[in-house]
């Protein structure tokens with residue numbers, strides 16, 4: 001956690017809402033990564049969220065000092081076409097988890113103010129429906145990455161047609 005950056009974000013939220021924002025200490029984030037695409041294409045951000053509390057929480061979006069616009073999206077496939085829709089919130093059940101992953105939910109990062117390269121770290125402030133926030137470091141990975149690359153998992157997908165998906169997430 002970067003106290004300076006967080007306090008800046010919090011003061012922004014305070015100004016915007018008049019409500020008091022708090023750290024979401026009941027939510028844990030892991031496997032946080034970003035798939036960066038060449039040029040000005042938007043990047044997809046993925047993370048696993050675990051909710052330790054007795055009540056559900058809803059991810060509403062995220063803020064970033066690097067990307068001017070962040071939106072919560074869901075990818076789906078229909079008739080061989082990949083499409084994305086904007087969603088208001090992603091529910092994380094009580095004592096459960098939710099995954100943002102390629103071909104599913106993602107945070108879409110648009111309009112970078114600096115060039116983000118694989119290996120860079122980008123801090124996003126995840127925003128929840130109860131007003132709490134969670135500042136998380138996301139590692140930037142190349143366009144052909146399928147996961148955070150921080151574990152040897154058995155769910156590695158076979159080489160799918162990701163290369164044919166123009167928006168890459």
Ligand SMILES: [Cu+2]
Nearest residue numbers: 073084108169
């Ligand atoms: Cu998207």
